[in-house]
Amino acid sequence: MKFKMVHENYNVVDLDKSMEFYSKALGLKESRRKEAKDGSYIIVYMSNEEADFELELTWLKEWEGNYNLGDCEFHLAFETDDMEAAHKLHEEMECICFENKEMGIYFIEDPDGYWLEIVPAK
Secondary structure, eight states, rough: OOOOOOEEEEEESHHHHHHHHHHHOOOOOOEEEEEOSSSSSSEEEOOOOOSOOEEEEETTTTOOOOOOTTOOOOOEEESSSSSSHHHHHHHHHEEEEEEEEEEEEEEETTTTOOOEEEEEEE
């Protein structure tokens, strides 16, 4: 029996703002979407040509307020082939929330508070 990771879901408060962030910060584009007939939710899958994996952004009409992310001890990691350019972009976007220079990695924070790890290509 085999299993393949296909997507990870993040619930978001402002779908357009989140989509803009993921497009600018990580080069992700909308690959498909699902909308409830009654308008109660919109799910947008974002991806790029580097992998089959998708990030699922879910907007819920009835949700009020921010999502409780606990201690933010979970994260999704992105590998980059140009750490210097990525770091410069994220500095300009003012979304770097933690750096571990000793390990050569850093984290950015999306509009809903999710942490995303940026690692250099191996």
